[in-house]
Amino acid sequence: MRFTSHRDFARAFERALRRAGVPVAFSQGFTPHPKISYASAAPTGVASEAEYLEIGLREPVDAEQLRAALDAALSPGLDVLEVVVAAGGGLADRIEASHWRIELPQVDPDILAKAVAAFSAVEEVLVERMTKQGRRTFDARAAVIGIDVMSPSATPSGDPAVPCAILELVVRQVTPSVRPDDVLSGLRVVAGLEPPVAPKVIRLAQGPLTAQGAIGDPLDADRDGATIGGR
Amino acid sequence: MSVPSTTPRPVAANSVWPQLEPLLPQVTKPIQYVGGELGAVVKDWDSATVRWALMYPDAYEVGLPNQGVQILYEVLNELPDVLAERTYAVWPDLEALMRAQGVPQFTVDAHRPVRDFDLFGISFATELGYTNLLTAIDLAGVPLLAADRTDADPVIVAGGHAAFNPEPIADFVDAAVLGDGEEAVLEITTIVREWKAEGCPGGRDELLLRLARTESVYVPRFYDVDYLPDGRIQRVVPNRADVPFRVHKRTTMDLDAWPYPKKPLVPLAETVHERYAVEIFRGCTRGCRFCQAGMITRPVRERSITTVGQMVQQGLEFSGFHEVGLLSLSSADHSEIGDMCSGLAEQYQGTNVSLSLPSTRVDAFNIDLAQELSRNGRRTGLTFAPEGGSERIRKVINKMVSKEDLIRTVVTAYTNGWRQVKLYFMCGLPTETDADVLEIADMAHEVIRAGRAATGSKDIRCTVSIGGFVPKPHTPFQWASMERPEVIDHRLKLLKQAINADRSLGRAIGYRYHDGEPSLIEGLLSRGDRRVGAVIRRVWEQGGRFDGWSEHFSYQRWVDAAAEVLPGFGVDLDWYTTRQRDELEVLPWDHLDSGLDKDWLWQDWQDSLGEYEQDDCRWTPCFDCGVCPTMDTEIQIGPTGRKLLPLTPVNGLKLPTGAQQ
Numbered sequence: 001m002r003f004t005s006h007r008d009f010a011r012a013f014e015r016a017l018r019r020a021g022v023p024v025a026f027s028q029g030f031t032p033h034p035k036i037s038y039a040s041a042a043p044t045g046v047a048s049e050a051e052y053l054e055i056g057l058r059e060p061v062d063a064e065q066l067r068a069a070l071d072a073a074l075s076p077g078l079d080v081l082e083v084v085v086a087a088g089g090g091l092a093d094r095i096e097a098s099h100w101r102i103e104l105p106q107v108d109p110d111i112l113a114k115a116v117a118a119f120s121a122v123e124e125v126l127v128e129r130m131t132k133q134g135r136r137t138f139d140a141r142a143a144v145i146g147i148d149v150m151s152p153s154a155t156p157s158g159d160p161a162v163p164c165a166i167l168e169l170v171v172r173q174v175t176p177s178v179r180p181d182d183v184l185s186g187l188r189v190v191a192g193l194e195p196p197v198a199p200k201v202i203r204l205a206q207g208p209l210t211a212q213g214a215i216g217d218p219l220d221a222d223r224d225g226a227t228i229g230g231r
Numbered sequence: 232m233s234v235p236s237t238t239p240r241p242v243a244a245n246s247v248w249p250q251l252e253p254l255l256p257q258v259t260k261p262i263q264y265v266g267g268e269l270g271a272v273v274k275d276w277d278s279a280t281v282r283w284a285l286m287y288p289d290a291y292e293v294g295l296p297n298q299g300v301q302i303l304y305e306v307l308n309e310l311p312d313v314l315a316e317r318t319y320a321v322w323p324d325l326e327a328l329m330r331a332q333g334v335p336q337f338t339v340d341a342h343r344p345v346r347d348f349d350l351f352g353i354s355f356a357t358e359l360g361y362t363n364l365l366t367a368i369d370l371a372g373v374p375l376l377a378a379d380r381t382d383a384d385p386v387i388v389a390g391g392h393a394a395f396n397p398e399p400i401a402d403f404v405d406a407a408v409l410g411d412g413e414e415a416v417l418e419i420t421t422i423v424r425e426w427k428a429e430g431c432p433g434g435r436d437e438l439l440l441r442l443a444r445t446e447s448v449y450v451p452r453f454y455d456v457d458y459l460p461d462g463r464i465q466r467v468v469p470n471r472a473d474v475p476f477r478v479h480k481r482t483t484m485d486l487d488a489w490p491y492p493k494k495p496l497v498p499l500a501e502t503v504h505e506r507y508a509v510e511i512f513r514g515c516t517r518g519c520r521f522c523q524a525g526m527i528t529r530p531v532r533e534r535s536i537t538t539v540g541q542m543v544q545q546g547l548e549f550s551g552f553h554e555v556g557l558l559s560l561s562s563a564d565h566s567e568i569g570d571m572c573s574g575l576a577e578q579y580q581g582t583n584v585s586l587s588l589p590s591t592r593v594d595a596f597n598i599d600l601a602q603e604l605s606r607n608g609r610r611t612g613l614t615f616a617p618e619g620g621s622e623r624i625r626k627v628i629n630k631m632v633s634k635e636d637l638i639r640t641v642v643t644a645y646t647n648g649w650r651q652v653k654l655y656f657m658c659g660l661p662t663e664t665d666a667d668v669l670e671i672a673d674m675a676h677e678v679i680r681a682g683r684a685a686t687g688s689k690d691i692r693c694t695v696s697i698g699g700f701v702p703k704p705h706t707p708f709q710w711a712s713m714e715r716p717e718v719i720d721h722r723l724k725l726l727k728q729a730i731n732a733d734r735s736l737g738r739a740i741g742y743r744y745h746d747g748e749p750s751l752i753e754g755l756l757s758r759g760d761r762r763v764g765a766v767i768r769r770v771w772e773q774g775g776r777f778d779g780w781s782e783h784f785s786y787q788r789w790v791d792a793a794a795e796v797l798p799g800f801g802v803d804l805d806w807y808t809t810r811q812r813d814e815l816e817v818l819p820w821d822h823l824d825s826g827l828d829k830d831w832l833w834q835d836w837q838d839s840l841g842e843y844e845q846d847d848c849r850w851t852p853c854f855d856c857g858v859c860p861t862m863d864t865e866i867q868i869g870p871t872g873r874k875l876l877p878l879t880p881v882n883g884l885k886l887p888t889g890a891q892q
């Protein structure tokens with residue numbers, strides 16, 4: 001479902017709540033809408049294995065039953081892996097960084113490695129992107145806390161005959177957000193890297209940042225206190 | 232809760248997905264090409280004996296909600312040995328990439344090439360989809376001209392309202408079906424299945440002949456059109472034995488036996504309608520003389536209140552939609568509409584399900600219904616359609632509404648709390664003068680004046696929305712001349728001035744209209760003959776696409792193509808549009824039988840010119856339009872006296888089915 005925009009997903013999710021008969025809480029007001037909040041959604045065109053959201057309910061339900069019902073109600077390709085009861089505190093605050101994998105078909109891994117070295121060697125890489133406020137220039141370097149070229153054995157999805165370089169990134173949540181395509185723009189700026197075909201981007205994880213620069217599970221805090229949940 | 236989204240759907244053997252996927256990040260709204268809707272069906276290619284690709288020839292966001300395609304898709308996929316997939320028009324950005332990379336027109340369900348299917352069915356609600364038809368055929372790698380196709384190409388079948396005059400696309404389609412599709416697609420499927428089982432004897436030609444022999448599938452190549460020296464048609468005759476002189480429309484009787492869609496398609500992408508729509512009846516005998524839909528779908532066949540209730544319940548449960556549309560050509564006319572609306576409103580009270588009724592009837596009953604439906608809090612807009620500005624023109628078009636009725640009705644709406652109503656009119660109607668159109672301004676002024684007086688508030692508004700009249704085949708106006716676009720545009724300008732002549736009233740009146748130019752082209756396409764096919768092709772070659780979208784439609788391109796192509800046949804754009812036809816002229820669609828008796832249509836046209844009105848045969852005796860006896864059909868209306876069954880409330884979480892894994 002890489003081509004689902006956030007709006008598309010939000011509509012599909014609200015329908016799934018109705019199909020599954022979930023007792024969602026509604027906001028007050030003239031046009032009540034269900035209480036759902038999404039934590040930093042992946043951009044359109046990017047696949048994801050780790051998206052998070054919170055829903056407010058009118059009455060308690062069993063977390064595992066809710067997971068199963070929502071999973072069945074969503075379109076194939078949108079899967080609900082886990083539901084936990086929120087222990088308090090906003091989910092959004094716990095998302096400090098994201099872990100991305102970028103597959104670059106027809107790119108030589110050695111050339112990618114050189115570009116990554118050049119990128120890592122500098123303090124700042126200015127890139128441009130169209131945002132809702134118009135064209136903006138910002139730094140794509142500082143937010144990147146991990147950037148590694150993976151060995152090709154790291155299972156590229158697709159045709160094994162086509163050479164494919166793989167890049168993994170850990171990027172801190174900042175404003176304006178630095179997205180995988182911004183880092184790719186940065187690689188073009190510092191090393192002239194031009195992928196011949198569109199890269200495939202997957203979000204592998206998002207959550208709190210540990211001292212070692214790894215990404216933790218944002219639901220840990222809830223899981224500790226709660227008796228239900230689990231994968 | 233985490234939502235991973237990389238689970239790949241299994242890729243079918245003949246899927247073009249691997250070639251398509253890399254193109255999608257480069258185009259707008261890629262989600263529209265991905266498929267995977269709730270309700271979508273992907274079947275094994277090899278276990279199917281008959282395979283249909285169905286198309287709505289517009290963008291996905293318009294095409295996906297189309298009921299006709301959804302119904303046929305479901306009816307066909309219910310057969311174990313039949314597979315149906317859907318395809319939509321691709322936007323020019325993807326078209327360019329597909330051409331560059333050699334990716335063919337594909338279905339969204341399993342991304343299979345359209346050329347691999349046995350049948351390619353296209354639904355035309357409007358003629359403005361014709362250029363998109365050519366794009367799809369060409370992208371599919373199928374020869375544009377039916378005559379050039381081989382046994383390796385699908386049989387291209389047109390359906391939908393525009394197929395009642397398929398002559399302008401006769402060179403491009405292999406066949407056309409008039410009327411309801413449910414039983415027609417099953418019959419076609421049976422014929423294809425048998426022909427394939429016999430080892431495809433006689434190839435494509437034999438298959439088309441078998442279809443033609445049903446007398447309800449029109450195969451244009453089996454008919455020759457001869458022309459008179461002045462350009463008019465001399466005759467249309469079969470060019471082989473065994474082919475009927477006239478092809479008849481299909482009518483599905485007993486809508487309760489066909490409760491589709493049961494599993495409406497629910498897209499991830501945003502579309503024009505996000506609701507569960509149920510047709511509460513088909514056909515209309517109000518007899519508005521401009522309305523092709525009303526004429527060609529007779530007689531009226533109601534779906535019973537209990538079936539509607541059941542469909543709504545199951546459709547909502549399946550889809551998760553929170554809006555229900557009760558569709559038909561004049562929904563307030565259902566014999567049990569009152570009970571239906573109050574029953575549904577009661578059942579869904581306290582939920583966030585909203586109900587809507589696209590009714591444009593000008594009477595207080597319409598407001599009662601709207602009030603019933605807004606019980607759930609959400610107040611839907613109220614629309615009234617007097618269609619004509621003056622009493623005289625309303626007699627011409629057979630829209631029996633008086634100015635007093637209209638004002639009384641709208642004021643009732645205001646006093647019941649509506650702050651805004653919409654009024655629909657047409658411009659360019661037969662015999663129309665500037666004065667007829669200017670009366671719209673008087674009417675709107677009086678509506679606001681009376682509304683202010685009745686409510687004591689200045690906070691009321693109305694919107695005047697004006698559409699261009701297009702004469703359509705199989706209507707009493709099929710002989711009428713169209714007005715020139717300059718005249719229409721001038722009238723619309725005068726009307727705007729007249730509305731704003733009173734500052735205070737004008738400020739409360741919104742004004743929306745369409746320019747005259749696109750209507751003229753619609754007029755060319757709707758009453759065109761086979762020679763118009765060359766114009767469509769020329770426009771398409773010059774880049775014409777998505778003609779229903781004002782930002783893509785180019786009037787000049789159509790005018791230029793017509794000027795280039797038509798003089799070779801001794802005719803021109805005006806000949807097709809602004810020329811009035813006489814009684815004995817052979818019309819391009821005379822060999823296509825909608826059931827309406829041509830003499831009756833002519834009489835109704837004469838009555839129109841004499842400003843003589845015609846009643847509705849549901850409430851007055853049959854006026855012999857011809858449909859029921861020729862089609863062996865009858866009016867099917869209630870009341871049944873039955874009530875909606877109460878819903879059994881379901882508490883707790885449900886594990887819905889239907890999402891194909």
Ligand code: B12
Pocket residue numbers: 289293294295296297298299300302303351352353354355356357388389390391392393408410411412413415416483503504510522523524525558559560589703779
């Ligand atoms: C909902 C609706 C819309 C919606 C949704 C459109 C959509 N995506 O489906 C919106 C608001 C977008 C819309 C827009 C327009 N609409 Co509209 N719309 C309707 C409405 C109310 C219902 C249509 C419907 O669902 N019918 C029920 C289905 C089941 O019928 P059906 O599609 O005809 O399909 C059956 C048969 O035709 C046949 N069939 C259909 N396709 C095929 C294909 C094959 C191969 C076969 C064998 C059979 C077959 O089988 C089906 C089942 O029996 C009708 C009025 C009405 N009640 O019909 C007007 C109507 C169809 N629209 C009409 C018009 C003019 C338009 C616009 C051109 C308006 C404009 N000027 O912009 C646009 C065109 C949009 C576009 N680009 O296609 C006219 C058509 C004119 C005519 N022929 O007389 C109608 C009849 C309204 C009217 N009275 O004037 N419309």
Ligand code: SF4
Pocket residue numbers: 516529530531848849853854855856857858859860866
């Ligand atoms: S034949 Fe008679 S009853 Fe049937 S639709 Fe025509 S006028 Fe009405």
